[in-house]
Amino acid sequence: MNIKKLIAEYNYSWSDKRSPYEIFFDNMYQAYLLEKEAYGEQEVLSKTDYFEANQDFLLRKFKEEG
Numbered sequence: 001m002n003i004k005k006l007i008a009e010y011n012y013s014w015s016d017k018r019s020p021y022e023i024f025f026d027n028m029y030q031a032y033l034l035e036k037e038a039y040g041e042q043e044v045l046s047k048t049d050y051f052e053a054n055q056d057f058l059l060r061k062f063k064e065e066g
Helices: 003-009 020-038 047-065
Strands: none
């Protein structure tokens, strides 16, 4: 097996195709889920419902951090 040839032929890097806002939103949703779990809350919004309920807040925070 020729390792140099394998490395040259294959690119093992991973690239994220999501936009910066999508990455930010996913991170915020994960933080929301962790907070709900930490406080033992049973009512958890779906990702879509979370986005709809917090759309203005998320956009404002994204602009602040960007």
